[in-house]
Amino acid sequence: MSGPNTDYDPVEVAAVSPAELEAARDAALAAIAAATDLEQLKAVRTDHAGDRSPLALANREIGALPPQARKEAGQRVGQARGAVSKALAARQEVLEAEHEARILVEEAVDVTLPTDHDPVGGRHPLTTGAELIADIFVAMGWEVAEGPVIEAEWLNFDALNLGPDHPARTMQDTFWTEPADHHVVLRTHTSPVQARTMLTRGVSDGAPIYVVCPGRVFRTDEYDATHSPMFHQVEGLAIDEGISMAHLKGTLDHFATQMFGEGITTRFRPSYFPFTEPSAEVDLICFVCRGVGHDDTGQCRTCRGEGWIEWGGCGIVNPRVLQACGVDSERYSGFAFGMGIDRTLMFRHGLEDLRTLFEGDVRFTTAFGSEL
Numbered sequence: 001m002s003g004p005n006t007d008y009d010p011v012e013v014a015a016v017s018p019a020e021l022e023a024a025r026d027a028a029l030a031a032i033a034a035a036t037d038l039e040q041l042k043a044v045r046t047d048h049a050g051d052r053s054p055l056a057l058a059n060r061e062i063g064a065l066p067p068q069a070r071k072e073a074g075q076r077v078g079q080a081r082g083a084v085s086k087a088l089a090a091r092q093e094v095l096e097a098e099h100e101a102r103i104l105v106e107e108a109v110d111v112t113l114p115t116d117h118d119p120v121g122g123r124h125p126l127t128t129g130a131e132l133i134a135d136i137f138v139a140m141g142w143e144v145a146e147g148p149v150i151e152a153e154w155l156n157f158d159a160l161n162l163g164p165d166h167p168a169r170t171m172q173d174t175f176w177t178e179p180a181d182h183h184v185v186l187r188t189h190t191s192p193v194q195a196r197t198m199l200t201r202g203v204s205d206g207a208p209i210y211v212v213c214p215g216r217v218f219r220t221d222e223y224d225a226t227h228s229p230m231f232h233q234v235e236g237l238a239i240d241e242g243i244s245m246a247h248l249k250g251t252l253d254h255f256a257t258q259m260f261g262e263g264i265t266t267r268f269r270p271s272y273f274p275f276t277e278p279s280a281e282v283d284l285i286c287f288v289c290r291g292v293g294h295d296d297t298g299q300c301r302t303c304r305g306e307g308w309i310e311w312g313g314c315g316i317v318n319p320r321v322l323q324a325c326g327v328d329s330e331r332y333s334g335f336a337f338g339m340g341i342d343r344t345l346m347f348r349h350g351l352e353d354l355r356t357l358f359e360g361d362v363r364f365t366t367a368f369g370s371e372l
């Protein structure tokens, strides 16, 4: 067992000499004061207060001193280390505060600056509405057909049993294109797509026709809250063997329920269209008052107390139309219907002014943008 070191020579323990200790402490304090950011302070801490720093080495050497020298040396080293760690903590606090203040300035976001991102648009309710209608019919196995908006007079009128002198021609105020002897119009309804479908697809090969045709139509109407010279219709046409009014009623009831909700069905009122015989106006149970005509606060504003809303026209395709379009009217029969899409959307979304659908205000469109 080794005894205490009696040959101790204090001169050999240089690191704890007061001068060196002071020099180490002063160097540490100067480095701390000179550190201008937290990174630098971290390095200073390692160099001057870390395990291998002169002050740490001095501290370790205390243990090697003879007992009588330890107390005094311990005090001096302890004071020097205390001063350094106090200075480190103080500097740390100052630099952290500076760092945070700088981040607040450098990383500040000016939320009032104009954005350079293109705003996300919304799909127009007429687009999504026409798709919704098409989907309802596609789900029943129908196809979607489209036709041109600039249409031959013959397809818009004559083929549909509206001959040149037919009084019903004046039911639809027509935009004619020039020169007049070309007999081309802006289509006044989507019904010419019926004629086109029968002429191009035919049922002569035995395949029945079930098509739905959404599209844009034109009439010389005023532009106001309920009229527009351009609007949208959806046409339906079913040609098969044994088609009856019952199929028409069932189809439109299904359409109404899908569009407006459970319990919303239709009623037919006798009417006249040259292309259908018999013909009917289709009304929809008012989906706001559900046919009652009023609620606790008074008359229903949507149907004006009627309990029903006019929705469109329909009927059994006139055999003369079938014949004009090359369909064997002895063998086949069919039904057809036509509704205003804009009107349908006005009911569905409670729009008061038709013009909101056409004026292209994105604030209107985006409100519907996420509707599928």
Ligand code: DAH
Binding pocket: 188, 189, 190, 191, 235, 236, 273, 275, 276, 312, 313, 314, 315, 336, 337, 338, 339
């Ligand atoms: N084409 C008619 C209109 O615009 C609407 C219509 C009525 C279409 C009866 C039809 C129908 O197919 O059968 O006023």
